[in-house]
Each structure stands twice: as structure tokens, then as C-alpha cells.
Amino acid sequence: MKTVELKVAPKFLKQYKGKYPLIYKDAIMNVNMLKEEGTLVHLVDESNQFIAKGYYGKQNKGLGWVLSYNQGEKIDKIFFKNKISNAIGKRKAFYQNQDTNAFRIFNGEGDGIGGLSIDYFDGYYLIQWYSEGIYSFKNQVLSALDEIGGYKAIYEKKRFDTKGKYIDDDDFVKGERGEFPIIVKENGMNYAVYLNDGAMVGIFLDQRDVRLAIREKYAKGKNVLNTFSYTGAFSVAAAIGGAKKTTSVDLAKRSKSKTIEQFSVNGIDAEQQDIIVMDVFDYFKYAKRKDLKFDLVVLDPPSFARSKKRTFSTAKDYPALMMDAIEITEKGGIIVASTNNASFSMKKFKGFIDKGFVEMNTKYTILEEFSLPADFQANKHYLPSNYLKVLVIKKVN
Numbered sequence: 001m002k003t004v005e006l007k008v009a010p011k012f013l014k015q016y017k018g019k020y021p022l023i024y025k026d027a028i029m030n031v032n033m034l035k036e037e038g039t040l041v042h043l044v045d046e047s048n049q050f051i052a053k054g055y056y057g058k059q060n061k062g063l064g065w066v067l068s069y070n071q072g073e074k075i076d077k078i079f080f081k082n083k084i085s086n087a088i089g090k091r092k093a094f095y096q097n098q099d100t101n102a103f104r105i106f107n108g109e110g111d112g113i114g115g116l117s118i119d120y121f122d123g124y125y126l127i128q129w130y131s132e133g134i135y136s137f138k139n140q141v142l143s144a145l146d147e148i149g150g151y152k153a154i155y156e157k158k159r160f161d162t163k164g165k166y167i168d169d170d171d172f173v174k175g176e177r178g179e180f181p182i183i184v185k186e187n188g189m190n191y192a193v194y195l196n197d198g199a200m201v202g203i204f205l206d207q208r209d210v211r212l213a214i215r216e217k218y219a220k221g222k223n224v225l226n227t228f229s230y231t232g233a234f235s236v237a238a239a240i241g242g243a244k245k246t247t248s249v250d251l252a253k254r255s256k257s258k259t260i261e262q263f264s265v266n267g268i269d270a271e272q273q274d275i276i277v278m279d280v281f282d283y284f285k286y287a288k289r290k291d292l293k294f295d296l297v298v299l300d301p302p303s304f305a306r307s308k309k310r311t312f313s314t315a316k317d318y319p320a321l322m323m324d325a326i327e328i329t330e331k332g333g334i335i336v337a338s339t340n341n342a343s344f345s346m347k348k349f350k351g352f353i354d355k356g357f358v359e360m361n362t363k364y365t366i367l368e369e370f371s372l373p374a375d376f377q378a379n380k381h382y383l384p385s386n387y388l389k390v391l392v393i394k395k396v397n
């Protein structure tokens with residue numbers, strides 16, 4: 001394939017010279033040159049001076065990612081191998097940790113290749129391709145992993161199609177097929193993981209530090225509500241941390257059996273916990289009606305969700321969600337508020353939290369803040385790559 005020269009509009013030159021990694025429409029004067037995803041591109045200025053090289057791949061609002069600022073660097077098998085080996089080198093401490101065997105070894109633009117992530121689950125690699133463009137480099141990525149070696153099997157998720165949805169087909173790539181669930185370890189806790197069953201595997205690795213904090217500092221003796229609970233990973237951490245009881249609420253029917261499974265692989269009797277399949281907003285109404293109160297409430301909604309009754313967007317509705325949570329949290333209780341919405345900053349998130357408390361005429365203090373854990377290497381030139389924001393908040397009165 002021929003390399004395409006993309007002309008950067010003058011007012012965006014500074015941005016790319018400052019190592020901004022995302023190639024996007026507004027910044028490029030001749031996007032009509034882009035035809036086939038996976039094409040290598042050179043970003044050039046108006047006098048055709050080289051700025052950076054990258055690839056064309058449509059991902060959300062982006063058109064691709066910068067891969068190198070070095071004109072002489074070839075984007076070939078060796079390039080991919082070097083990037084992936086470097087990234088693995090940075091995760092040495094994770095490979096050596098006896099208590100944790102599920103972590104991210106390659107985090108997109110944070111490790112120098114936007115659109116690609118690779119997770120490690122106890123010997124299994126899971127590659128996530130975020131565009132057709134990056135998928136066209138599959139052979140290079142696989143041969144890099146082969147040279148690095150030492151895996152049981154490779155699975156993949158193609159997170160692209162015309163509607164930006166997950167394409168459901170066989171996720172197995174090569175090696176010896178796993179028998180799922182595999183049980184991975186995280187800080188000594190067990191989690192059941194399925195690499196062959198849809199877009200989500202059963203655990204979100206980016207919340208590892210938050211799960212540990214809940215277990216170690218916030219759960220003991222507490223009555224815990226986990227909203228948008230998915231497979232109940234936070235509930236498991238709370239129960240292991242000595243929670244009096246956990247209540248997990250998620251509207252997906254599958255969440256119930258998946259949560260029971262997560263409890264049982266940890267030797268916890270799920271019968272002693274509440275697992276409720278319900279719209280969280282209906283649950284809040286129910287809890288208020290019944291005057292239920294919790295010592296610890298976890299809020300971890302998807303950035304955007306549409307149910308039959310309503311749409312919810314974290315960018316718009318977080319203050320109202322906080323108000324619901326505040327109302328059913330005991331005085332002196334804790335709210336763990338989380339969002340993975342990349343479109344706003346921690347500062348703005350704190351504003352949403354503040355708004356909720358001000359409206360409820362309630363005082364609070366922020367006890368702790370979390371962003372991405374070390375294996376989710378962010379790109380400091382691209383703020384949205386640091387998407388995770390978690391606040392541990394104490395409701396004072």
C-alpha cells in the first residue's frame with residue numbers, strides 16, 4: 001500500500017509537533033486522500049516537511065494514530081515487536097506478582113500504538129482491535145507475540161464495525177483453546193473470566209486499585225450497595241473485606257448468574273448476599289420508599305446507557321445520580337463515585353459531585369482519588385487516554 005501524505009492545517013501544527021497522537025478530521029486539509037483503512041500516512045506541513053507518521057483507522061471521532069515522529073523509522077514487524085516488548089518490560093512487576101495474574105500489557109496510545117490493547121489473563125492474551133485499520137496489522141502483532149512467546153493462547157475482540165459495535169464471531173486466534181471460565185487472581189481475589197463470550201470478559205481490569213481499596217479500607221462491617229454492578233466485582237471485594245452484606249444491582253439478566261459465580265469462586269455463599277436484576281433508578285426509588293440506607297455505595301455507571309425507560313449520560317446526569325446516592329447513604333457513610341467517560345476531566349467530575357451535594361444541602365469530604373492503574377499507561381500528550389476518574393467521598397451530615 002502506498003503511503004499517503006496528509007497535510008496538517010496550519011493552526012494544528014503546534015499540536016502535532018507537541019506529540020499529540022490522534023489524527024482527526026479538523027486538523028487535516030486533505031482527508032479525501034484516505035481510502036483504505038490500514039494505509040500508512042505521513043503528516044506533513046504546508047511545505048511538505050515531515051512531522052510524523054501513522055496509520056489510517058476510523059475510531060470514534062478519530063481517523064487514526066501517530067506511530068512515530070522519526071522519519072527514518074519503518075512501521076514493520078520490528079516496530080510492533082519493539083513497542084510490545086517495551087510495554088511488557090514496563091509491566092515486569094505485574095508478571096512477578098504472585099497475587100495478581102490479570103493485567104494490561106499494552107495500552108493503545110499510552111504505549112505508542114493507538115487502537116490496540118493487549119491484556120494478559122493468566123497466560124492467555126486478549127487483543128482488542130479498535131479499528132479496521134489497526135486490524136490490518138494483525139500479522140505483525142501476532143508475530144511479535146509469538147517471538148515473545150510463553151502464552152497458552154491468544155484471543156481477540158474486534159471492536160469495530162460500521163455501527164461501532166462489537167462484532168460477534170469466534171474470538172479464538174491461536175494456541176491451545178482455553179476452558180472458560182478461567183479463574184484469574186487479582187490481589188489474591190479470584191475472578192471468573194470468559195475470553196470467548198462477547199465484548200466484556202467478566203472483569204474490568206482498570207478498577208483493580210479501587211477494588212483493593214474497598215476491600216482493605218472501606219468494607220469492613222459495612223452494608224454495601226453496588227450499583228451498575230455487572231458481575232459484582234466490587235461486591236466480591238467488599239465481601240472479602242468483611243462487609244456485613246452486599247447488594248448488587250444491574251439491569252442485565254445475565255448479571256445475576258455471573259455475580260453468583262464471582263462469589264462462589266471466592267468461596268462466598270451468594271445466598272447471604274442480595275443480587276438484584278433491576279434498573280438502578282427504579283432501585284433508588286424502591287430504597288427510598290423502604291427507607292433503606294447503606295454505609296457504602298458504589299456508583300460505576302456506563303458513560304452512556306439507554307434503557308426502555310430512559311437514557312442516561314454521565315456528562316449530563318451524574319449530579320442527579322449523586323443526589324439519589326446521597327439520599328440512601330448513611331450519615332458518615334462513603335460513596336465511591338466512578339466514571340470512565342473520557343470527554344470530561346477530573347475537575348469537571350468533581351464539579352458534578354459538588355453539585356449533587358449542594359443540591360442535597362449535604363456536606364462531604366473527598367477521602368481519596370483514583371485514576372488509571374500503572375498497567376493502563378496513559379499518553380501524557382492526549383488527556384482523554386487518562387479516562388478513569390474515581391472519588392471516594394464521605395457524606396459528612
Ligand code: SAH
Nearest residue numbers: 228229230233250251252279280300302305
Ligand atoms: N461496576 C462494574 C462495571 C459496570 S459496567 C464493575 O466494576 O465490574 C456497566 C453496567 O451497567 C452493565 O452491566 C449494564 O448492564 C449496567 N447498566 C446500564 N444501565 C443500567 C441501569 N439503568 N440500571 C442498572 N444497570 C445498568
